[in-house]
Each structure stands twice: as structure tokens, then as C-alpha cells.
Amino acid sequence: MLGTGGEVRILGPVEVCGPYGRAVLTGARQRSIVAVLALRAGTPVPVDRLVDVLWGEDPPRTAVRSLHSHVARVRQALADCGLPGALMTKPGGYQLDASVDAVTFERTRDLSLWRGEPLAGTELFGWGRAEIDRLRDQRIAALETYWGERLDRRNAVEELERLVVGHPTRERLVGLLMRALHLGGRHADALEVFRRLRHRLADELGADPGPDITALHTAILRRDPSLHSARPAQLPARAGHFTGRAAEFASLAGLPPIIVVSGVAGVGKTTFAVEWARRVADRFPDGQVFLDLQRLTPAQALTEMLHSLGVPADRVPADPSATYRTLLHGKRVLILLDDVRRARDVLPLVPGDQGNLLLITSRDTLSALGTHHAVHTISLGLLSEPEAHDLFADILGASRVHAEPGATAELVVHCGRLPLALRIAAARLAIRPGRRIADLVRELTRNDPLDVLSVDGDDRTVRTVFASAHRTLSPQAARLFRVLGEHPGASFPADLADAMGPGLDELVASHLVGEVGNGRYALHDLIRLFARQSGDLGDGVERLLDRYLTIAHAAGEVLNPRHDLVTRPRCDDLPFTEDRVEVLACLDAERDNMLHMIRLAARSGLHRETWQLAYLLTGYFEARGNWAARVEQCEHAVAAARALGDQRAEAEMLRGQGIALQMTSRIAEAMVVQRQALALVREAGDLRGEARLHNNIANAHSELREFDLALDSYRAAMDVHGAAGDEVGVALARRNLGYTYVRMGRPELAVEPLFAALETFRAKENLRLEAATLMSLGNAFHRLADLEPALRYFGDALRISREITDDRFEADALTGLGVTQLALGDPAVARECLTAALVVCRALGDGHREASTLRDLADAELALGDLAAARDHLTAALEARTQAPDGFEQARAHRTFADLEGRSGRWTEAARHLAAWLRTLAG
CATH class of the missing domain: 3.40.50.300 (P-loop containing nucleotide triphosphate hydrolases)
Structure with a gap:
């Protein structure tokens, strides 16, 4: 749009007014160019269209050259009046970015914008003439509306007679004149106006008057009382600013x-x-x-x-509805x-x-x-972010908004893109011109936004409009609204609301709760805040938590029934069957909410619910990863168990915390909490818990490449599992022992314990641990250079992982297949497998696996000769290692990078990576 103070006026003589005054447009051709570009303001107009409208059907051969010359002069005239850049060259044509009075008139019907004949002083052909006719029609239609609301004015007849002279066959205009004459007691004159119209239509068009004006003529003949009914014009004024929709x-x-x-x-x-x-x-x-x-x-x-x-x-009758319909x-x-x-x-x-x-x-x-x-x-719905920004800028002024773009964006978020909140925020700033937008953002952050979003002297605040909607709710819906206000997640499923009590449909119908798709619902942030303040919550938080505990327990029985410290009664209204895929899909949808609910329970002092919910999600995180969230869950759970003095629960959640810390490459911290847990279970005489912790501590030693200590802990785990009569536990320790032998570079020692573990897991029908063991066998045979069995074991592991929808094992199996295909000399297939693995790793949020897979992908790209892709993968791998440190894997990445740079002839870079490789190994 044109800059401050700039406008193109075409509702009369064509002119352009800029900050420095009126543009000097010489001759009809320049005015015509401005006019036709203004008719399509903001849109490129092709050169051939401009030639057609300026010269008609027979333009001279020099028309295009002449057009360019005139455009250059117009552009200079606009620049001289303070509007540089308003007329732009576009591919194949020209575009005028302008505020145009005709556009404003189409939106507002403000007749004061007219100064005479539209596009006066121009010479146009074809579609340009049609545009002039269109603007004339718009003006006369606006005049009809204007006088239709003012027939009782003294000058109505005089003005309408003048308009009818110019448009003698326009029936709506003639009808208005007839009504005005009739209302003024000039019935015969009204009938004479109709007679002249009828004759003129017959003479000029061979037509009769239309049914509406004929009915009006009949009503005037009969002196119909309905003709004296009012023509109300009661619409309120437009809002001062409007955007979007x-x-x-x-x-x-x-x-x-x-x-x-x-x-x-x-x-x-x-x-x-x-x-x-x-x-x-x-x-x-x-x-x-x-x-x-x-x-x-x-x-x-x-x-x-x-x-x-x-x-x-x-005169209101006994049956007003009949009179209403008659009128x-x-x-x-x-x-x-x-x-x-x-x-x-x-x-x-x-x-x-x-x-x-x-x-x-x-x-x-x-x-x-x-x-x-x-x-x-x-x-x-709510305004989009750009619409919200535009509305705020329109009210407050573009200069203040442009001066603080970051604060404006924050304010839009705080107002939730709700128009009323944005208008109030802008009004608060407008009455204090020296106040910064950032100051209001701080006030909203530090105080109750429902108190801040109000203006003195105006009782229409965000709180009052929410309250008026809340007052209409039934008692059941009001209770549900209060409970849902405490739900801390971004959305919730319908079954959760239904489990809390009746009223969801009523809340949706009243727009206090909105459907966000896939059977999920949400409260606007400001409405959620209002809900929390709208009455006594009672046992609302406990009811919410009870629902999530019920779901998590039922899901845990499907995913890993070994986690049995918590028992709950069976429930018939679960949102899933006992199908593992369905269970995981349900928990995927609620994953973020589970962490929010654990935070809510901890914040509310509900210690038992806090640790139990975290505990019941163990099987889900084993399948899906997202270990960073799991670390926080377990931290809350450990604190809750300690507050209860429940050492068994504390030990179990310390164990879970240790696993999550290890999976996020925080292995030293993992070792500390696992040993804390070990001391607790030994004190309690919990053999099974002790054996599992020996196994976990061994895993941590193995990741730290402290292999001797790892082997000792695995053997201890097998001994204690055996003493506890836990065959699966013994087999798990054997599997991990075999895995560690592979990492040690002793794959020949891994085969026997891995096959023994595999036999147990198959006998117990434990598919998850069977898949884990098959992957370790694949790695063992890969290290033994026996690649066909390795492919078979990785393939079986992939099949089972997908069958049970275990993403972590799927990623590992795909990686194993990729590196084995690379060893077999098929880097293209290897790249496919590793690329698929990378997608799964990133979905898991597993930085360690992502970094390792990126390094393996670089090997595949090197084998394919794509040095640029290899460089990208290695750069990303080293960057990922900053979040998931592993000295050995980092050294491998530097070694591969050195090989890459050597192939590229970049010897200095190759030397740098070799030095980093040696440094990492030494460290």
C-alpha cells in the first residue's frame, strides 16, 4: 500500500495525493494509466491488457514503447509527491500498490468519497469503460440505500427527482420517489411517476414495469396502511477496526x-x-x-x-406474530x-x-x-497470527507495533488471538502513548491476565464475557467445565471428558470447549484460566488423575505385565482394546498429557498418584523412547515416593530414572541413582529388585566400556535372578552379557549366552526380548564376518519389532541391516535401511542412536561416492554428539571424517579430524 498520507482518487477527476502534495500527471494518457492500475491495485496488469484499455482494438505499432515511456513519467511523478516505489514493474506488466478511494467505497459505501464522474479526465476503451459503468452503478445503488433510509426528510423528494432524471428507468429509484411522494401526501404525483415509467419502458424497451414496483403502485392506489410502516436503519456503527474473516x-x-x-x-x-x-x-x-x-x-x-x-x-395486537409476518x-x-x-x-x-x-x-x-x-x-474461530497482528496494529498504530515486533508477537500469544483481548490490550496501550508493548507483556506474565485485560470505565472485559457464557451452563456442565480447566495438556480426548461426567456437548455448543480434530477437545488458554477460577473444584484433580491411572494401568498390562507394583480394578470404558498397536496409539496421543498430569499430581501434593502414574508408563517408554521426558517423570516420582516413605516405590523409580538417564547419555548420573536404588532393595531383601539393578548397573558399565565391571555385574544379576527363581531375569542378564561380549570385540563368546537367552524368551513367548536377542545375534555374526546369518537375525528382529510396534528396536534392526548390507557390498540398499532407521531415531528423540546412524549413513554415502552427502551426515553426527556424548562413537565419526577429507584432497581438514580422533580416544 502507499505510504502515510498517500491515496489514489478515481471517484471523480483522477489524482494522486502523497506526503509532498498532489502528483503532477500530464495529459489524459498518464491519468488513464494511473486509473486502470488503481482499478487493479495490488495486482499485476499485463502490458497487452494495458494497451487494449488505453488504445482500443487498433493500437499503433509504437503502443508498447509509448506505454513504457508514459509509465516512466508516472513513476517519476509519484516519486516527486513522496510515493517512490508505488508503481512497480512485474513480469509482463505493471502493478500499483495503492490505497484507492473506490476500494474504500466498496467496503464502506461512504458517499462523501465521490467528487464527480468516475475516472474523469481519462480516455479508456473496452474493459476500462465497463469499469466506469460498474462504479456508476455502485454509486447509484449506494444512493438508493441512503435515501431508502431517509424518505421522511424534507429534501428527499427533491433529491430523488434529480436522481430519477438521470436514471429514468431504474425501477428501485423510481419506487423510492413514489414512496417519498406518497408519504408526503402527494398521492397523485406518486401515481404520475409510475405512469411516466410505464410509458418510457414501453416506448424504449417494449417492456412492462416489474412486479415489485407494480405492487407498490397498487398499494398507493389502495392507500395501503403498510406503506406508512417505518424503514428502520438500526444497525450499530462498524467497529473502528476490522480485519480477516x-x-x-x-x-x-x-x-x-x-x-x-x-x-x-x-x-x-x-x-x-x-x-x-x-x-x-x-x-x-x-x-x-x-x-x-x-x-x-x-x-x-x-x-x-x-x-x-x-x-x-x-396498536400492538393480541397476536403480534401474525402482524409481524404481515408487515x-x-x-x-x-x-x-x-x-x-x-x-x-x-x-x-x-x-x-x-x-x-x-x-x-x-x-x-x-x-x-x-x-x-x-x-x-x-x-x-480465533484470528490467525497475521490477522491478530494486523488488528492490533490497526488499533494501536503501525509505528508502535513495528518498533517492538518481538513484544507484539508475545502479546498476541498472551491474548490467545482473541479479538476482544487484543482490542482491550491495544486500548490500554493507546491511552498511555509512552508505554511500551513489552511493559504490558510483563504485566500479563506477572499478574492474572483476566484482571489485566480490562479498561477502566468499560464493563465489557474478557472476564465478564466469559462469565456471561458460564452463567447459562447447566450444573453438570459447569462442574465438568471446572474439572477440565485443571487439565494441564493442550488437548484431551472425548472419553476423558465423558468419564468426568455429563456436559461435554453443552460445553462444545457454547464454545467454552472446542473440538480440535481426531476426537480431541481443548479450552482456549484464557478460558482455561477462567475455568480454574469459576468455583470449587472439589475432587476434580483426583478424578482426572484416576482416569489417567486407569488408562496407564490397563495399557501396562498389555505392554509389559511384569510391572506389577500397582494394581487397579478392571475398567469397561477404556479407549482401546488389548491390541498392542491400539494401546500404543492411544498413549502416543496422550504422551505429553501424561507428563503434564504427573507434574499436576506432584504440584497438588498427590504423592501416591505421582509415582504410580510414572511407574505404570514404564512399558510405554520401553517401546517408544522419548527418554528426556521420562527423566523428568521419574524425578517427580522419586520425590513423591520419598515423601511417602515408601522405599520400594523409591527404589523402583530410581531404577527407572537410571535407565532414562542412561538412554540420554547421562551415564555417570545413571550409575549414581542405580546404586542408590540397589542399597534400598538390599535393605528391603528384594532379590528380584536387586537382580534387576545389577543388570542395569552392568549396562551402564558396558556403555562406559568398563567391560570387566560389566561382566561381574551381569554374573551377579544371573546369580540373584536364579536365587529368586526368575527365569526371564536370568535370560535377560545372559542376553546383555552376550551383547557386551560383542561390544568388547569377542563375538565368539557371545553366541552361547545369546542362544540360551533366545530359547528362554521363545519358550516364555516374550517377543520384545526375543527381538532384542536376535539383534545381538545379528551383531555377533556380523562381527564374526558371517553375514548371511546376520542378515537373517536382523530381519527377524525387524519383523518382530514392527509386529509389537517397538520403535527403538525397529531402529536398531534397521541399522543392523544397513551396516550388514554395506559389508556385503550393497551400499544403495544400506542407505535405504539407514535412512529409514534415522527417521525412527528422530521420532524417538534418541540423540545417541541418531548420531550413530548418521555416521553409518556417511559410510554408505562414501561407498556410493557422494562425498557431499557424507560430509552433511558426519557434520550432523558430531553436532548430535554434543547432546549425547559418547567418546568412542565420536572418535569413529572423526576417523571417518578424516577419510572423507583425504578423498576430497583437503589435507588440513583431514589432519584436524585425525588429531580429534586421537584426542578423543586418549581422553
Whole structure:
């Protein structure tokens, strides 16, 4: 758009006004160029279209060259008046970015923008002439609307007569003159106007007057009293600033007879409805009625409607609905009913015929209205981020917003893109010009936003509009609303709300809860805050936690029934069956919420629920990873168990914390908490717990490449598992022992314990540990250079991992297949496998596996001769190692990088990576 103070005016003589004054446009050609570009402001106009409109069907051969010359002069004239860059060259044409009075008029119907004939002083052909005719029609239509609302003015007849002289066959205009004459007691003159129209149509067009004006003629002949009914013009003023909603406006292009605009409190329903009603008001020449139904009964509303249509208070009949429909029959009236609560309040106000339009705003969807009438419903959502930014800038001023873009973005987030909140925030800043946007952001951060988002002297605050919606809820829905307000996640499933009690449909209909897709629902951030303040919660948090504990327990019984410290009664309304894939999909959807619920339980002092929920999710994290979140869960759980004095629970959650720390490459920390847990289980005489901790400590030693210590701990684990009679535990320690032999470079020692473990896991039908053992066998045979069995074992492991949807094992199996295919001399297949593994690793959030897979991928790219791809992978691998340190793997990456740089002839870089390789190995 043009800069400050700049405007192109085409509703009269063409002119451009800029900061330095009026542009000097020499001759009709320059004015014509400005005019036609202004008609398509913001859009490129092709050169051939410009030639057509400027020279017509027979342009001279020099037309294009002449056009370029004129454009250059226009561009200079615009620059001279302070508007450089307004006229731009685009591929194949030109574009004018401009504020144009005609565009403003189309939006506002402000007749004061007209200064004479449109595009005066230009010479146009073809579509340019058609545009002039279109603008003339728009002006006369606006004048018809203007005088249709002012027929009782003294000068109405005089002005309408002048307009009819210029447009003698325009029936709506002639009809307005007839009405004005009739209302002024000049009945014969009104009939004479109709007679002249009829003769003129017959003489010039061979046609008769249309049915609407013929019916008006008949009504004047009969002195019909309905002609004296009022033509109300009650629409409120437009909001000072309006942005967005283009799609919603477009959906109303067909003027459906009944429209319901619904949405959350504060989303701008009334603003939207008034804006649209103003845009289409000229299509309803018989008037526009506005009623606020918040405090009116249906009977009172009907009486007010009759008053608006000209029925005196002492003439309201016993059956007002029949009179209402009679008065509206054959008319075109727009009726805007604001803040409707229930469908039954609207039913008596539905017009009898479809020439009228009923526009309704409501916080409820009023779905019951659709059982009686055809209803077009628009559900207004929050503004998009750009729309919210634009609205804020329009109100406060672009200069202040542009000066603090970061603070503005934060403010939009704090206001939740809710129009009312944005308007209040802008108003607070507008009354204090020296205040920074960042200051208001700090106030919102440090205080209750519902208190901050208010303006002195205005009782329409965010809190009050939410409260008015809340007051209409049933007691059951109000209780559910309060409980859901405590849900800490971004969204929740329908079954959770249903388990908390009835009322979800009512909350959705009132837009206090919104559906976000896939059967999930959410509360706007400000509404959630209001919900938490809206009454006594009672046992709401405990009920929420109980639902999540029920789900986690049922899921754990499917994923890993060995985790049996917590028992709960069976539940019939679970959101999944006992299918492992279905269970994991459910927990995937609730993964973030589980961590939020553990935080909520810890914050609420519900210690038992805190550790139990973390404990019951063990099997899920074994399958899915996301170990960083698991570390935090276990930290809360350990603290909760200690607060309860429950040493068994504390030991178990320390063990879980140690595993999560190890999986995030925090192995030294993992060793500390595992040994704390070991001391607790020994004190309690828990042999099974002791054996499992020996196994975990051995794993940590193995990752630290302290192999002798690892072997000792695995043997201790086997001994204690054996003493406890735990065959699966013994087999698990054997599997891990074999895995460590492979890491030590002694694969020949790994085969026997791995086959023994595999036999036990198959006998016990433990698919997960069977897959883990098959992968270790694959690694052992790969190290033994016996690659065909290695491929077979990795393939079997991949099949089982996918069958049980264990992402971590799937990633490992794909990696094993990739490195084995590379050893077999098929780097292309290796790259496919490793690329697939990388995708899974990243979904897991497993930095260690991601870094290792990237290094293996670099080997495959080197074998394929793609040095650039290899370099990218190695760079990413070393970057990932900063978050998941492993000296041995980091050294391998540097060694491969040195080989790559040597092949590229970059000897200095090769030497640097060799030095880093040696340093890492030594360290």
C-alpha cells in the first residue's frame, strides 16, 4: 500500500495525493494509466491488457514503447509527491500498490468519497469503460440505500427527482420517489411517476414495469396502511477496526435467509455480523432492524420488533406474530438479533417469507433451530497470527507495533488471538502513548491476565464475557467445565471428558470447549484460566488423575505385565482394546498429557498418584523412547515416593530414572541413582529388585566400556535372578552379557549366552526380548564376518519389532541391516535401511542412536561416492554428539571424517579430524 498520507482518487477527476502534495500527471494518457492500475491495485496488469484499455482494438505499432515511456513519467511523478516505489514493474506488466478511494467505497459505501464522474479526465476503451459503468452503478445503488433510509426528510423528494432524471428507468429509484411522494401526501404525483415509467419502458424497451414496483403502485392506489410502516436503519456503527474473516464473508455470498454466527465469547461475533450487515444493507431497501436479545423475553423481543417496523405501542395486537409476518410480507428487511441464548427465543422472530434475512449471533450453535428451518451456520474461530497482528496494529498504530515486533508477537500469544483481548490490550496501550508493548507483556506474565485485560470505565472485559457464557451452563456442565480447566495438556480426548461426567456437548455448543480434530477437545488458554477460577473444584484433580491411572494401568498390562507394583480394578470404558498397536496409539496421543498430569499430581501434593502414574508408563517408554521426558517423570516420582516413605516405590523409580538417564547419555548420573536404588532393595531383601539393578548397573558399565565391571555385574544379576527363581531375569542378564561380549570385540563368546537367552524368551513367548536377542545375534555374526546369518537375525528382529510396534528396536534392526548390507557390498540398499532407521531415531528423540546412524549413513554415502552427502551426515553426527556424548562413537565419526577429507584432497581438514580422533580416544 502507499505510504502515510498517500491515496489514489478515481471517484471523480483522477489524482494522486502523497506526503509532498498532489502528483503532477500530464495529459489524459498518464491519468488513464494511473486509473486502470488503481482499478487493479495490488495486482499485476499485463502490458497487452494495458494497451487494449488505453488504445482500443487498433493500437499503433509504437503502443508498447509509448506505454513504457508514459509509465516512466508516472513513476517519476509519484516519486516527486513522496510515493517512490508505488508503481512497480512485474513480469509482463505493471502493478500499483495503492490505497484507492473506490476500494474504500466498496467496503464502506461512504458517499462523501465521490467528487464527480468516475475516472474523469481519462480516455479508456473496452474493459476500462465497463469499469466506469460498474462504479456508476455502485454509486447509484449506494444512493438508493441512503435515501431508502431517509424518505421522511424534507429534501428527499427533491433529491430523488434529480436522481430519477438521470436514471429514468431504474425501477428501485423510481419506487423510492413514489414512496417519498406518497408519504408526503402527494398521492397523485406518486401515481404520475409510475405512469411516466410505464410509458418510457414501453416506448424504449417494449417492456412492462416489474412486479415489485407494480405492487407498490397498487398499494398507493389502495392507500395501503403498510406503506406508512417505518424503514428502520438500526444497525450499530462498524467497529473502528476490522480485519480477516474473508472465508466467512465469502460463504455468505448467496444471502441465505437465516444465518447463525456462533463462537467463543470475545471472538467478535457481533463485530462480524454488523460488518457484514453493513456491507449488504443496500440489498434490503425496506430497512435493517437490530435487537439485543440478552435481556429480552421472546414476547418482549416481538413487541420491540413491531415498534421498529412502525407499529405504535398502543396498536400492538393480541397476536403480534401474525402482524409481524404481515408487515414483512413482500419486503426485504435485514434483521440482526444479537446475543441469542436459545433456539426457542428466535422461533417467533423468523420472517414468513425468504425475501427478508435473519442474522443471529449466539455463543451457542442453536442446533435446535435447524430442526425447524434451513440455517446457514458460521462458527467464528480465533484470528490467525497475521490477522491478530494486523488488528492490533490497526488499533494501536503501525509505528508502535513495528518498533517492538518481538513484544507484539508475545502479546498476541498472551491474548490467545482473541479479538476482544487484543482490542482491550491495544486500548490500554493507546491511552498511555509512552508505554511500551513489552511493559504490558510483563504485566500479563506477572499478574492474572483476566484482571489485566480490562479498561477502566468499560464493563465489557474478557472476564465478564466469559462469565456471561458460564452463567447459562447447566450444573453438570459447569462442574465438568471446572474439572477440565485443571487439565494441564493442550488437548484431551472425548472419553476423558465423558468419564468426568455429563456436559461435554453443552460445553462444545457454547464454545467454552472446542473440538480440535481426531476426537480431541481443548479450552482456549484464557478460558482455561477462567475455568480454574469459576468455583470449587472439589475432587476434580483426583478424578482426572484416576482416569489417567486407569488408562496407564490397563495399557501396562498389555505392554509389559511384569510391572506389577500397582494394581487397579478392571475398567469397561477404556479407549482401546488389548491390541498392542491400539494401546500404543492411544498413549502416543496422550504422551505429553501424561507428563503434564504427573507434574499436576506432584504440584497438588498427590504423592501416591505421582509415582504410580510414572511407574505404570514404564512399558510405554520401553517401546517408544522419548527418554528426556521420562527423566523428568521419574524425578517427580522419586520425590513423591520419598515423601511417602515408601522405599520400594523409591527404589523402583530410581531404577527407572537410571535407565532414562542412561538412554540420554547421562551415564555417570545413571550409575549414581542405580546404586542408590540397589542399597534400598538390599535393605528391603528384594532379590528380584536387586537382580534387576545389577543388570542395569552392568549396562551402564558396558556403555562406559568398563567391560570387566560389566561382566561381574551381569554374573551377579544371573546369580540373584536364579536365587529368586526368575527365569526371564536370568535370560535377560545372559542376553546383555552376550551383547557386551560383542561390544568388547569377542563375538565368539557371545553366541552361547545369546542362544540360551533366545530359547528362554521363545519358550516364555516374550517377543520384545526375543527381538532384542536376535539383534545381538545379528551383531555377533556380523562381527564374526558371517553375514548371511546376520542378515537373517536382523530381519527377524525387524519383523518382530514392527509386529509389537517397538520403535527403538525397529531402529536398531534397521541399522543392523544397513551396516550388514554395506559389508556385503550393497551400499544403495544400506542407505535405504539407514535412512529409514534415522527417521525412527528422530521420532524417538534418541540423540545417541541418531548420531550413530548418521555416521553409518556417511559410510554408505562414501561407498556410493557422494562425498557431499557424507560430509552433511558426519557434520550432523558430531553436532548430535554434543547432546549425547559418547567418546568412542565420536572418535569413529572423526576417523571417518578424516577419510572423507583425504578423498576430497583437503589435507588440513583431514589432519584436524585425525588429531580429534586421537584426542578423543586418549581422553
